[in-house]
Amino acid sequence: MYILGVSCFYHDSSAVLLKDGKIIAGAEEERFTRKKHDAGFPINAIKYCLKEAGITVKELDYVGFYEKPFLKFERLLSQHLEMFPFSYWSFYKSIPSWINEKLRIPHLMKKKLGYKGDILFIPHHLAHAASSYLVSNFNEATIMTIDGVGEWATTTYGYGKGNEIKLEKEIIFPDSVGLLYSTVTAWIGMSVNNSEYKVMGLAPYGKPTYYDKLKKVIDIKEDGSYKMDMSYFDYHYKLKMPSKKFIEEFGSIRTQKEEVNQKHKDMAASVQKITEEIYFKILNNAYKKYKCKNLCVAGGVGLNSVANGKITKNTPFKNIYIQPASSDSGTSIGVACYIYNVILGNKERFYMDNAYLGPSYSYEEIKKFLDDNEIKYKILKEEEIAKKTAKLIRDENVIGWFQGRMEWGPRALGNRSILSDATNPKMKDILNLKVKHRENFRPFAPVISKEDVHEWFDIDQDEELFMLFVYPVKKDKRKIIPSVTHVDGSGRLQTISKEQNERYYSVIKEFEKLSGVPILINTSFNIRGEPIVCNPYNAYKCMMGTGIDYLVMDRFLIKREDNLKDAWDSEKIAKD
């Protein structure tokens, strides 16, 4: 039985294919179109899923969509009815896409995909809840979903047991902690639905001096429910987020020319504190009700790895599962699994313990690409790959690491990664100079061999599969791995075992032999402002447009310096 889950038209479109209850393929559309956060119909992602399964559209048994479009449209109309006559510009900007696309999903599926069957529409927060709980390894769990907004709901909690899910309580639009975070992101002069993670990275540089002022904007109850004073916001009827009153209270919106200053850092720290307060209050309240120590989180706010890393310290929850694409792109998983497990009643659930759901390229395909383009390379023996890569990393090189199937979700987890030396104090600057050109306040993340994690981090879990939790680096170790230790002494780590990804793991262990440290910097393999690389062409182009020194693609070792005929400057096109 084949089930296709689709999510699109808000941000980060994606598609996932289930075969007899197992996820066999999944990808975000942006990886194929090379348009970051592409919200368009995920035709390329769907085609990839079908190709991976070797089937045609006709063989799909069910197709599911990640929300109820008419309910979302009802919310949109309500916004205009409430705010008339002040919302015309937003009405004019949004209505055409509703008429042409969003209200015509079955028509689009037929036109773009050739799918003529019925479509199942799963309520958005239920799709979020399913995207985490149904692919977790828990047989029962408390569930919290928290995002910008779905149809109406913005925050929910409930319970999953066996193959059943019940979301019991909700907070609805316009009250939304996700949109509050986005408003502050916009106020700091960063892009909404994109740069919220930068605000999270900025927070440790500040003090939550605006916390009390923000409390005037949002009233938080002991049970985690909250209500916002909407006079501080414009997002319910305009295309901008903070209102005039917000600006009067907190100061003007940062312009692109203006440096990020202490005020912005303090505001980031304050909104992070508010978010954590809501997070933990909801969870403590939900725990009182369900008394279950397993927790599943989903929704865009679930990508807040700083808050995630503090859950076990601030609540009674002991085991936490968050699916790697916690935001909207991940709902296509939720949709497909909800159809299979809940609607069709199949009890056996799929446990998602890795994120390698995307396309892979064979040795022959990569060789053909390299030969056709007259790219110089060396072929390594299998046993040489890890040793050679580790040595290059130790020698201060930046490595593009392209192996196996592309990751699902926003994080590179060892198949489309840039790897470098975490022990080198200069490496953050080197990476920023050569490739990333990031704001200086943003940290790089560590990957560590699973068995060593307790020696290096204060972590109460045995593994962290998807880089969704920030934990403190042990105090005596911070100086040893300066490039992955954030200003507050923390790191957003990934653990990896031999069984999960042998080549990736082996590089870490070989690096340990050279340095005594089983940790590398792992950052996403992409040009600034572009999606993570998908195919060999993207990877090679990225290396030649940046300062990446070597590309290890399957068993091929490609040195940038040997191929300078293809060099170009990616910063000329870089956005963001």
Added chain:
Amino acid sequence: MRILKALKKLHKVVTGTIINIVNFILLLPVYFIGVGITSIIAKLFKKGFLNLKKENKKSYWTNNEVKKGEIEDYYRQF
């Protein structure tokens, strides 16, 4: 080749602008008559569409009314 590319770009800009102008004009009556009249009548009857009022309740949680339904319920877009 370059001319062709420039023409293509120009064509895109021109059609985009025309579509925007037509949309703007067509949506004006929809908004100011359709949405406007409904909104005014609703407000006369004190009907609100979004909860924007300040209130101080003990809890702001509301019940999620989504029940697990039959498969037919999921075929609906609402």
